[in-house]
Amino acid sequence: MSKHQLSIGTEQNEKDLQLDQLLAEYRTQKGALIPVLQKAQDIYGYLPENALQKIAQELKIPLSKIYGVVTFYAQFHLKPRGKYVIRVCQGTACHVRGGSAIVQEIQDLLQIKDGETTPDLKFTLESVACLGACGLAPVMMINDDTHGRLTKDAVAKILAQYE
Ligand code: FES
The missing domain is CATH 3.40.30.10 (Glutaredoxin)
Structure with a gap:
């Protein structure tokens, strides 16, 4: 694995950790979905599928419902965006x-x-x-x-x- 790939991997782990912390904070709160999606998007720059799966699992909301919300609001992005x-x-x-x-x-x-x-x-x-x-x-x-x-x-x- 190249140095570049390694640094991307580390960056990814850090982002996943931040998502874990975020979910730990919001897990028990009602109406957490939108703020969690916004913050998750701040972390990754978009909403990757594995992040959405984790959010669904932790907030106990069906993934299909989360996709419904994400595709409804123009502020959410399912694909990486440019700098x-x-x-x-x-x-x-x-x-x-x-x-x-x-x-x-x-x-x-x-x-x-x-x-x-x-x-x-x-x-x-x-x-x-x-x-x-x-x-x-x-x-x-x-x-x-x-x-x-x-x-x-x-x-x-x-x-x-x-x-
Ligand atoms: S039409 Fe208003 S800024 Fe372009």
Whole structure:
């Protein structure tokens, strides 16, 4: 096993331990499911299947019910997400000003589709409705940074700022 794999393994164990602690804390509480899912997602960055199985077991809630909750709320993610989440606005103002060309450019540059994550887990692309900065249309956010008045040509340079 390489050093890299070893460190990933250790990191994974630490996360599993954190989940155990979390479940120990919430096991007896009523209405714990949503906060536990939120905190578990903070630990892993998403909700891996084995974590959901453990949550089901410890909180004594059927796994199918947990999947129902996770798929209902947009805040929960069943797949790993990138270090940087790009949210490109497809609201009316942005759409009118060329928002779809921006999404297309990002898809071409990163070779992923809307909702997908690059294989190196660097970027996740999501198109969203109005980001509340219509005056800056077309707009995208990368994590907490807002980038407005975008042009197709500016996109590559902006992405390159994120390492
Ligand atoms: S429509 Fe894009 S920010 Fe409002």
